[in-house]
Amino acid sequence: MTSDPDHDRASDHPRAPCSRVVSLLADFLEERLPPSTHLELTRHLNDCHSCHTQLQTYRSTVSLLRSLREEDLPTELRLTLSAFLDRNES
Numbered sequence: 001m002t003s004d005p006d007h008d009r010a011s012d013h014p015r016a017p018c019s020r021v022v023s024l025l026a027d028f029l030e031e032r033l034p035p036s037t038h039l040e041l042t043r044h045l046n047d048c049h050s051c052h053t054q055l056q057t058y059r060s061t062v063s064l065l066r067s068l069r070e071e072d073l074p075t076e077l078r079l080t081l082s083a084f085l086d087r088n089e090s
């Protein structure tokens, strides 16, 4: 990559507003966005610290939720769940 001093000027490439980026983060992580939109977000995230932080937070939350399995749930919550299921079966 060559360093072009003019390349960093934000005015050259109007970027997506932060609110739009944040609202699309879920789809971005699931790679459900059209390539052009995905690229747009990638560009924004590369130079927007606040959106980048949001992405990190979102990503770690999602992976935490994915890693949760029933046996990892606190005993108390598991008991509540099975009590709830029992009540609905009878």
Ligand SMILES: [Zn+2]
Pocket: 017, 018, 021, 044, 048, 049, 050, 051, 052
């Ligand atoms: Zn942003």
